[in-house]
Amino acid sequence: MFPEPSLSLLETTIEPHLKMPTMTDLDHAELTYRDQKYSLPVIEGSEGELGIDIGNLRRDSGLITMDPGFVNTGSCKSAITFVNGEKGILRYRGYAIEDLAQHSSFLEVAWLLLFGELPSTGELEAFDQDVTLHSMLHEDFQRLFGAFPKDAHPMPTLASALGALSTFYDEPNTDLEIRQGIVRLIAKMPTIAACSYKHSIGQPAIYPRNDLDYTQNFLHMMFSTPCEEYEVDPVVARVLDLLLILHADHEQNCSTSTVRLVGSSQAHLFASIASGVFALWGPLHGGANQKVIEMLEEIARGGGSAREFLERAKKKDDTTRLMGFGHRVYKSYDPRAKILKGACQDVLSRMGGSSQLLDIAMELEEITLEDDYFISRRLYPNVDFYSGVIYKALGIPTPMFTVMFALGRLPGWIAQWLEMRNSPEFRIGRPRQVYVGEPLRQIEKPV
Ligand code: SDX
Numbered sequence: 001m002f003p004e005p006s007l008s009l010l011e012t013t014i015e016p017h018l019k020m021p022t023m024t025d026l027d028h029a030e031l032t033y034r035d036q037k038y039s040l041p042v043i044e045g046s047e048g049e050l051g052i053d054i055g056n057l058r059r060d061s062g063l064i065t066m067d068p069g070f071v072n073t074g075s076c077k078s079a080i081t082f083v084n085g086e087k088g089i090l091r092y093r094g095y096a097i098e099d100l101a102q103h104s105s106f107l108e109v110a111w112l113l114l115f116g117e118l119p120s121t122g123e124l125e126a127f128d129q130d131v132t133l134h135s136m137l138h139e140d141f142q143r144l145f146g147a148f149p150k151d152a153h154p155m156p157t158l159a160s161a162l163g164a165l166s167t168f169y170d171e172p173n174t175d176l177e178i179r180q181g182i183v184r185l186i187a188k189m190p191t192i193a194a195c196s197y198k199h200s201i202g203q204p205a206i207y208p209r210n211d212l213d214y215t216q217n218f219l220h221m222m223f224s225t226p227c228e229e230y231e232v233d234p235v236v237a238r239v240l241d242l243l244l245i246l247h248a249d250h251e252q253n254c255s256t257s258t259v260r261l262v263g264s265s266q267a268h269l270f271a272s273i274a275s276g277v278f279a280l281w282g283p284l285h286g287g288a289n290q291k292v293i294e295m296l297e298e299i300a301r302g303g304g305s306a307r308e309f310l311e312r313a314k315k316k317d318d319t320t321r322l323m324g325f326g327h328r329v330y331k332s333y334d335p336r337a338k339i340l341k342g343a344c345q346d347v348l349s350r351m352g353g354s355s356q357l358l359d360i361a362m363e364l365e366e367i368t369l370e371d372d373y374f375i376s377r378r379l380y381p382n383v384d385f386y387s388g389v390i391y392k393a394l395g396i397p398t399p400m401f402t403v404m405f406a407l408g409r410l411p412g413w414i415a416q417w418l419e420m421r422n423s424p425e426f427r428i429g430r431p432r433q434v435y436v437g438e439p440l441r442q443i444e445k446p447v
Helices: 057-061 097-103 106-115 121-133 140-146 154-165 175-200 214-223 234-246 254-263 269-280 288-301 306-314 335-351 356-368 372-376 383-394 398-422
Strands: 027-033 036-044 050-052 081-084 089-092
Touching: 027 057, 036 057, 089 097, 089 106, 089 335, 097 234, 097 335, 106 121, 106 175, 106 214, 106 234, 106 398, 121 175, 121 214, 140 154, 140 175, 154 175, 154 269, 154 398, 175 214, 175 269, 175 398, 214 234, 234 335, 234 383, 234 398, 254 269, 254 398, 269 398, 288 306, 288 356, 288 383, 288 398, 306 356, 335 356, 335 383, 356 383, 383 398
Parallel strands: none
Antiparallel strands: 027 036, 036 050, 081 089
């Protein structure tokens, strides 16, 4: 095993605080099919959300439900994140995202998501120390990075390196091993991300420093060189910390559902997280933040006609989409986008970057808020719409934008994986289907 400092993490129970809804006086839904009536229990969550429990539907009726894209299907009960898409509400363990963005650090929020409560001063210090002391990578990783093409996108590099991490550490099973695994992931992911970036620009890897905090260390590893130490601007580090907080969890989105499904086979924690990174890479999901900037730059190059671009995005036969707009759950303004829009202006005024892309983004938003196509479909800016403008102003290279999303989402993925593995309802995920292919037929040998 790779020799690493021991954990000073205080004795913290890993058991997430899963508050199961009271199941005493259950409400019921009734399904009538071909004169047969089926009574289906209805559960109510702590925020009044209702779900029909169809756990015995196939056994009792032979029926299954169909819901492509799981638009109406709940996969689990969870106590981690609450989203109300109609009201634009996002809370981690009951705390409003606006409060956490204003008052907390990313490591505090990571602890909250993982263990259910905000950390005490002692817990945070211990966690911070553990993360700092586990940020190094085994030197063999440099050979792994060297095997990738120089122009490799950093997301598959990141996911591959996370998968490779599981070859250095056995599957964490005991409480202590899981805590070690959590610390290793949170500590080493920024190092992996920075190393993959350095490899892509032909520069040597820069090792983490123990005297810097989480985001300062990442910026150091990204932008220092052997010839010159990068001077970390505390404002930049704080904005990066805010971005990580805003991305830290978002209930059962595509990549989190992927992490849960892979983890449900009892696959290695690191392999489950690597699968989440691959899912996040898609342009309809986390990959949208890179596409937003490319879209804004395309509009800027074309003379900046936001209105023309929007007309294309509305056409059925045109594959153009207004990236960073729309959301499966938010049918109102994504609260994260609201916070990021405000941060954009602060960062640009501080960093002195060009506000042309921000101006185009705000013009696009302004037009959509009065355009029936977007209003009728309740399409608003999502978390990806303004984040890229900030990453660009901070000097983060565009291909690294989705890696930044993954860095933020990591504690959420781990917390959801833990909750799934600790749930009294834990079982391997295995959806059903309705077969629509060929009926039984025989092989007919040519005569
Ligand atoms: C993230 O789930 C999460 O929580 C994700 C996330 C997280 O924190 O984990 O919030 C992060 O992934 C944010 C989303 C980032 N993706 C994008 O910005 C890509 C652009 N947006 C879309 O592709 C779309 O809005 C989705 C993928 C986000 C949501 O897709 P849905 O829920 O399946 O909605 P849909 O594709 O069925 O769209 C409904 C209608 C369609 O028109 P009609 O068929 O009714 O005529 O709205 C249209 C769509 O064509 N539409 C858009 C649009 N998004 C939806 N039209 C133009 N531009 C868009 N961006």
